[in-house]
Amino acid sequence: MATLKAHGELIGKVDVISKVKAYMSDGTILVNHGFGWKVGPALKAGVDIRTAYAHQVEFQRRALADRPAYSRWHDEIVKAAGIGNRWMLINAIEAMPEDPDGVWSTLEDHWDAPKLDLDELVGLCRTYLAMLEEANLARAQAARAEGQ
DSSP: OOOSGGGOSEEEEEEETTEEEEEETTSOEEEESSSOEEEOOOOOTTOOHHHHHHHHHHHHHHHHHHOHHHHHHHHHHHHHSOHHHHHHHHHHHHHOTTOHHHHHHHHHHHOOSOOOOHHHHHHHHHHHHHHHHHHHHHHHHHHHHHHO
């Protein structure tokens, strides 16, 4: 397992829904999906780590700006759970987005993080469903545009 300290100074971190990417001064990108830091993808020859980090930050900014429901989902899920438990919360909501009580029961049985109350889970489930609707609408619009 990789450690942040072993790779120099932290240039910056990017919180994606299901992972955190850390850009390190030695040119390494570390990725944590909730099970510890692993060495991530290597940079292409000649690409500076600061440039790669700036590109990822801009990509993330655009992705969140272009999709408001996805942006809300991202912000709420990151706030609701640290990276070590986020995967379980996401999986439970994806499995039963219309059953917040079922999500709560699953987390209550298996989650060692601070507990979320049922109202918080109802909100997360609604946000997830709105994000799915937004994505489906975008796909349908893209398909119509291609067909013209």
